[in-house]
Amino acid sequence: MSDEHRALRETAAAVADTQIAPHAAMVDECAEFPEQSLKALIAANLHAVGVPEEYGGQGGDHLASAIVAEEIARACATTQQVAGGSELFATPVLLAGSPELKSKYLPRIASGEFLGAFALSEPEAGSDVASMRVHARAVPGGWTLNGTKRWITNAGHADVYIVFASTDPSAGARGISAFVVESTDAGIVFGALERKMGLRGSPTREITFDNVFVPSDRLIGEAGRGLRIALGTLDRTRTVVAAQAVGIAQAALDVATDYAKQRVQFGSPISQFQGIQFMAADMATNIRAARLLTWAASIACDQNHSEVGLAGAMAKCFASDTAMSATTDAVQILGGAGYVKDYPVERMMRDAKITQIYEGTNQIQRLVIARQLFSERR
Structure with a gap:
């Protein structure tokens, strides 16, 4: 590790030990969202270290993200999982999003204003991702999404979601596309909280999309590259x-x-x-x-x-x-x-x-x- 990585590890360990670990047992026992712990991460700028500096983030590399994740999970795996949802949101935007999409959402992830989520799995499409049934139909000005996603971390708490949907069912895996969906978009229905064995304070729900309209500028990359x-x-x-x-x-x-x-x-x-x-x-x-x-x-x-x-x-x-x-x-x-x-x-x-x-x-x-x-x- 570099000196910067060592300093980051010390900071993350201190926050984990003093501000996160004391709440871990209660978060698990009551299956409650780790609000205080997440606020502590945001205050310490440890909630999304991989967002580049140009978007208001820390500009940390993947090693920095791994170092922070280990220290936070050592204190409370639930808290790390919740914060990790924002990284799952940010990564595809960084990989393939337009400059406008990056400028619109990444600063809000970096500031902690937005919590992110990643919606890929479905009731009948877990390991077999290519068989997904959520579909997006092209309409004037954008797309309409229909179908159900399952096992979605931060569902119901997140402000923004990466949602994968089939835009060309006849093309199979080559017909899947990725979109940014906002929690305020009309037609989103969240299911009940899953009653989980572990990570009990990390909210996991189904998400159903009922003719949810997504503007065309929220398509990530090209259609079919999802x-x-x-x-x-x-x-x-x-x-x-x-x-x-x-x-x-x-x-x-x-x-x-x-x-x-x-x-x-x-x-x-x-x-x-x-x-x-x-x-x-x-x-x-x-x-x-x-x-x-x-x-x-x-x-x-x-x-x-x-x-x-x-x-x-x-x-x-x-x-x-x-x-x-x-x-x-x-x-x-x-x-x-x-x-x-x-x-x-x-x-x-x-x-x-x-x-x-x-x-x-x-x-x-x-x-x-x-x-x-x-x-x-x-």
């Missing part, structure tokens, strides 16, 4: 998911090692037992490896490397598997104490699970890795 924009976005934001997973895993290791040094059995702290030591050693080794994979993938994004997709898939897959195993082992080290809400590791274990699922399941990530591996050897 799937490429979506995949290009996910190639980059998977590094943030990986960082989120690393943060959760690191938090679980911290709690487990502190507990092991204090918990006495058979006359000794359990940290002196080889069984516990080996578990902690494996956790720490895998977390370090996951962090380095995440940083490498972030740097690949910053360099626009040809292996951005591969690097992101590896980082996301390994880091999320590490988060799941590390949090499970943390619960085991705490024993009965780990199974109750008096300690945070059971929350961390519930939060960790979704990192193996969203932004492409780990089975999909393994397909991405395997296809590139074998295509290179043909």
